[in-house]
Amino acid sequence: MPKSNLTRRKFVKMSALAGAATAVGASMAGSLAACAPSVSGNEMAETGGNTAEPTNSKEGLVAMKTTCHGCMNTCPAIAYLKDDVVVKLEGNPEAPTSRGSMCIKGLNQLHTMYSPRRILHPLRRAGERGENKWEVISWDEAVTEAATHIKEAIEKYGNYSFFASVGGGGAYSFMESMTLPMAFGSPTIFEPGCAQCYLPRWVIAKLFYGGHDQSICDNCVQEIFRPDNEETQVVVVWGAQPSVSQTAESGRGMAELRAKGVKTVVVDPNFSPDAAKADVWLPLRPGTDTKLILSWYRYIFENELYDAEFTKYWTNLPFLIDMDSSSERYKLPVLAKDIFPDFKQSTPANTPAYVCYDLKTNAVTPFEFSAPEDATVDPEIFWEGEYNGKTYKTAGQLYREEADPWTLERAAEECWLQADKIEEAILTYANNWGGIGHGVATDQGQQASEAPIGLMGLDSIMGRINKPGVTLTQKGESTVPTSRPVTYNNGFSGMFSPMYGIGAVVGLSDEENEAWARGEETAAGQADVSQQKLANKILNDRLGMKEHKGLYGWCHSHIPTVRNAIATGEPYKPRVWFDYSGNKLAMLGNAKSWYEVFPEIDYIIGQYPMLTSFHIEACDLVFPLREWLEEPMAAFNQQDTTWLQNELVHIGETVSHSIPAAQIVNKCRELWGGHIPNGLEPGLISDATEAEVKQSVAESMGAPDWETLQADVDKYNPKIAPNYWQYYQHETIVDDGLPAGFATESRKIETYLQIAVKMARTGYPYCYPEPQEACEDYHPIVHAIEPAESPVEGMDGYDAEYPFVLTSGRVPYFHHGTMRHAPFSRELFPTAEIRINPASAAELGIEHMDWVKVTSRRGEVHARAYLTEGVHPKTVWMERFWNPECYDASQANPTGGWRECNVNVLTKNDAPFNEIFGSYTNRGFTVKIEKSTKPDNIWVEPEEFEPFMPTQEMYAEAKTKDVF
């Protein structure tokens, strides 16, 4: 290769000139290069390699371990500080699943921490709602003002006038938000996730077998990511995209599995990265999962691919079901004592004997719980027949009948798939050891309860539970049983059951539960029933509970019912609102319907590290929160490790997420002279000061106190859970001489979710001892659901006006509503996109990156068209969006930034809902698409995001002491 004819020596003069040019560039105001804190090494990068050998790039920096909190996976990270400013973030290579990965959401906290959008002091609204005018007030003033408004409302309108909410990204306040209304004696709390995100899978798992669920993106499925896992041969990823949603953790985990040769099947309408790398991709029509699931059952039953031994003895599918609609036990499994009057049960009262058709005797026979090898019967899974003049079917038979119409061909037709691909997917799953990882997609529609019933059911009939290499495992030493397993059911760990004497304990006999509810000592311990009446009344009066009793699992209200109560005052009117997190206008389905009821709400309190559309359009008072680099927390576990999210810096008067509400409750108690009338005690479970927060974190990490923890962080961090990987718990012989089984009423896996039938009729096991009103029975097995807004001509709900079916999902740049003010995320993904098949786009005259208008029956938004063969011609795909630039000071006509590109203007928050959870339809509704133009105020050019860049002023913010 010819050398340049210019030697370096000749260019000494030229370099002087270059120096001058650099100086001009560096003096440009406002650029990050000009104002970012100087990081050793970066200076070297700026000057290339012309100087002497570089020194260690981390010289002069203080390294501190922490965890990311850019999403719920909380990956271990290392932060580097210089002069009390965090200047560098990277993944911690010691992390067992993420292995040093850190995704763009986490990395960009470097900017959001020092964003000019941060709020650092309590703010009181100074103009009209929506005007974005604020005055800074003191914490004392703010807490007193909030407490006074709540107290006045409760005194004037009653306890139910208070309500709370949470969710939207960056929300850590699960326990706090669930318990805040309890302190005020109110039933009302909601979260846009919950019924639409994770609650259905979480609750169904608990009811189904008393264990952990199949969620692959919520820190739940851990087993398959074990570094020494050699057992897993296949993972079915259903309605999830780990590489996009939880990129550094389960995304990394999936990459490692695929590299090991593990086969994957991906069920997703969108050609996600996980789909692109899958052995089989099933791009099903959005919202038709139940039909596809039924085709899997049909094929697996017909071809006898299931684990017959496991299904017979560890699931309830062989149980005879009472088919007599006049019977009290209609749709429930027949009890042996009910049809065999002389039958004497040998198992304890907490372990009922059911009835099967015994292949040994060819007779209807009592079926007692036992280890498979000790069973006296060989139960038939599929049977129907008469006994004593009544017709019975086994639960397995009911499933087979339900699945029977769903041939591969019919599923292919209705789900827009190819029959041979469905078959290939089923065989890949059935012929290889592994399990199903289940994502959020099915939570966001009418099928929310049926999909987890069906998908966990598939793993159950395949015998893939509590075994190495599967997804459905129960992890941790505490899952090793010593007695008959039970579940407590009100609240995450069921903690409200013993606290307030509410909720039946699943796994106790009826008599034992009655004793439990009286506060007597039982096998499951003793409940404090001193506030039971009040606590039970709060359960009974919660909005939407009569219809959607599964929401009791997280003690949450039904969101559309809350909205209607605000609008109409029926059955009572929520009036004073405390919101824990995020941009509700970007997160709530049919956002406009919420905006319309804001005037009905007397006083709205928010808290967040920045002002979002919701704070501007709705809030009267906003508390400033810490960003995750400032907030102490024991992160969610990664496999058997729990890592410290450390307090690395702290600026302004910001506080940890739990503090404002706890301070308000304390102030209310003070104003009322000690006790909030009709409020539960302790009600709120929350830390009220940073010292309490730090103490809680220290204890979670196994340290006696914060100071000890900080003095020797590496001794406690990470905390390793001993004997975390556990298998075959159900086979363990426990104190009654029987195998432990599962924490269900039948002590077996309830593949036929019998408890769902009881729940519909009384609210059991949650609303207990005083029952909830009955609603129509819930389906204990999957049945086929066609989305209410169908894109298929001839189906109910078809409207030619709206020919496309819209579904949504995440992109790697954002978690929920977060990071829209992160400039390095926005320059790469500047604004909302809608993925459209090129053939469909051509018909509409739309080209790649054209702006389009997307219209549903509820509203219209704009997005840019991303043309791709990765979606079906009738399917379109959008990430949710909102645009904080719309109210930037530079805008001539600022807006709230939630109407322009927000998919939740389009989503459907009215009936039909999911029957058990009341989930509304965020995915799988229909829209029309037209070519359009860019809405005002939206930024798309990288340079436009300059006002979001950290400022010198923010870097210079002094490190401050704890406010409380």
Place this chain on the structure above:
Amino acid sequence: MKYCLVVDLDRCSGCDSCVAACKHENTLNLGVYRNHVSAVGPMGTFPDIEMYWLPMQCQQCENPGCIEVCPTGASYRDEGTGVVLVNQDDCIGCESCLTGCPYGVRYMNPATNTIEKCTLCFHRKNDETWEPACVHNCCAGARIFGDLDDPDSAVSKAVAAAGENVHALQDPASLSPTTVYILSEKIATWQDDPEEVKRYEKK
């Protein structure tokens, strides 16, 4: 020595974390990059399609075209490591080097009026472990860094293990890019002349 990146496209999920990691590490302004990730495809017609992501950065050529056309000698190849660097004191921002690079991986930084390019985080060379920020943080474990001349390095081993799945970008000007891409047929067919789908195209 021949320090370079090996990128396993069987793993890469196009998450752009390498871009953010690079921008933070090297303090790059909005609109200024040293790397980017393009989607290649989907190729085919729904639903019979395949795609991969192509992370692009300096290919660390053995005969860099960018050096040849640099009028000031600012662009050079570090003899000890093989890394192509820009002496920013000598760079006059003339953009000549953009014409010498067929891969579009040199970027003008208007704030400094100099050229930005991947240095493989040369400033970290004397760290305990020399590892570029994009490699450290990669969410798919797709980026491997090391010396291709050293048969025991991670890159050499990855290349050896990949066998026939090893690819390099087209090299019409005989620049000998050292960067290696791994892509197996199971994921997608390597495209010699890929049509990169850019999310954002100025119109």
